[in-house]
Amino acid sequence: MPKKGILERLRDGVVIGDGGFVFALEKRGYVKAGPWTPEAACEHPEAVKQLHREFLRAGSDVMQAFTFYASDDKLENRGHYAQKSLTGKSINKAASKLARDVANEGDALVAGGMCQTPTYLSGIGKEATQKMFQVQLDAFIEEDVDFLICEYFEHVEEAEWAIEVCKKSGKPVAGTMCIGPEGDLHGVTAGECAVRLAKAGADIVGVNCHFDPQISLECISKMKEGLDAAGLKPYLMAQPLAYHTPDCNKQGFIDLPEFPFALEPRICTRWDMHKYARDAYNLGVRYIGGCCGFEAYHVRAIAEELAEERGAKPAGSDKHGMWGQELKMHTKPWVRARANKEYWETTKPATGRPYSASMAKPAGWGITQGNEELKQHAEGTTSDELQHVRDIASSKK
Numbered sequence: 001m002p003k004k005g006i007l008e009r010l011r012d013g014v015v016i017g018d019g020g021f022v023f024a025l026e027k028r029g030y031v032k033a034g035p036w037t038p039e040a041a042c043e044h045p046e047a048v049k050q051l052h053r054e055f056l057r058a059g060s061d062v063m064q065a066f067t068f069y070a071s072d073d074k075l076e077n078r079g080h081y082a083q084k085s086l087t088g089k090s091i092n093k094a095a096s097k098l099a100r101d102v103a104n105e106g107d108a109l110v111a112g113g114m115c116q117t118p119t120y121l122s123g124i125g126k127e128a129t130q131k132m133f134q135v136q137l138d139a140f141i142e143e144d145v146d147f148l149i150c151e152y153f154e155h156v157e158e159a160e161w162a163i164e165v166c167k168k169s170g171k172p173v174a175g176t177m178c179i180g181p182e183g184d185l186h187g188v189t190a191g192e193c194a195v196r197l198a199k200a201g202a203d204i205v206g207v208n209c210h211f212d213p214q215i216s217l218e219c220i221s222k223m224k225e226g227l228d229a230a231g232l233k234p235y236l237m238a239q240p241l242a243y244h245t246p247d248c249n250k251q252g253f254i255d256l257p258e259f260p261f262a263l264e265p266r267i268c269t270r271w272d273m274h275k276y277a278r279d280a281y282n283l284g285v286r287y288i289g290g291c292c293g294f295e296a297y298h299v300r301a302i303a304e305e306l307a308e309e310r311g312a313k314p315a316g317s318d319k320h321g322m323w324g325q326e327l328k329m330h331t332k333p334w335v336r337a338r339a340n341k342e343y344w345e346t347t348k349p350a351t352g353r354p355y356s357a358s359m360a361k362p363a364g365w366g367i368t369q370g371n372e373e374l375k376q377h378a379e380g381t382t383s384d385e386l387q388h389v390r391d392i393a394s395s396k397k
C-alpha cells in the first residue's frame, strides 16, 4: 500500500512534525554551532538516523531530511569550508536517504527542507539565490522525497523565491518563516507574509523557530486573519522553539544574550507542550511540530495530548503514562502523590538559579538584509572584523 500523502493527511486529521536537529546534534557533538550546517548526514549517518528514530518513536509523522543550511553558499561561509571534502548535493542526497530509511520503519513521510541563504543576505539577487535552492531541489527530486519544506526565512521575499523553485517539482510545498507577531525583518506584517507565501504556491503556511510556542501561535493567528481576509485556505503549520522567549524582540532568540550556549534555563517542559498542542489544534493548525530545543519527549507530549484526535498513542508512550501515571510505581509516597494531571498542569517549575533574572535584554542591533554589516564571505572572520563587531556590541550595552 502506498503511504497517504501529506495533503491528504492534513485534510483528514493532524500531522505531527519532528524536533530540532541542529541543536540536538550540536549538543551530542555532531554539528558545529556558528555555521549550523548538516554535514553530519555524511560524516555520522548513524547519529542522524538515531535522532530520526527517536522522533518516529515519539510520534512524528514526518522525517524531515537533515538539510538545514545545506545550500552551497552556507557550506562555505566565514571559513567553514565544509565543501572541501563534501559537496552540497551529496549532503542533501545522503540526508534524504537517511530520512527515507527511518520513515520506512514506520508510516512516516520524508520532507526535503531548504532555508535562508547567505547569497540573499548579501543582496546578490534573485537569480543567484534561486540557483542555491535549485541544487538542493535537484537532490530531493533524485531521492524522491514526499514533499518540500521552505522554512526559516526572515524575509518573505526570499521565502517566495524558494517556494517558486520548489513548485516546479509538482510536489506539495510548505512555506514557514521564523517570524513573530511583528512580521518579517523588512517590515512586512505577519498577515501579509502568509498571503504572499500562499500566493507563491505554498500548500501549507506557518512559522518555525525563533520564538516560543505561545508567541508563534500568536503570529499564526495573525497569519490566519490575513489569509481569511484574502480568501486563501492553505493548511497551517507550526514548528516553534522549545525555549520560552517572552522577552524577545522582532529578531527572536538569536538576539538573546544566552543564544546559543546558555539557553537551558528557558527550556519548555513536556507539560508546556501539551498546552501548545491543544492551543495549536484549537487555532486550526494541523501540522504541529517543533524546532530548536525540541527533543523526542516534547514531540511525544504533542502526540499524547492529541492521542484521541489521532486515534493512537505513539510507541514511546509504552514507557510513559499519561500525565505522570507511571509515578504510581514510585517508592516514595510524596512522589506517588504527583501521579495526576492537576499536579503537572499547575506546577510552576523553579529554575534553581537564585541570581538569574526571568527576562533578558535582547541585543537589538536592528539591522537586516540590505545592511553592509550582514554581507557574507567565504573566508574566515579576521581578527580586525571580530574586534569591529565586539566594539559595536559593547557600545550597545
Ligand SMILES: [Zn+2]
Pocket: 020, 208, 209, 210, 241, 291, 292
Ligand atoms: Zn530552530
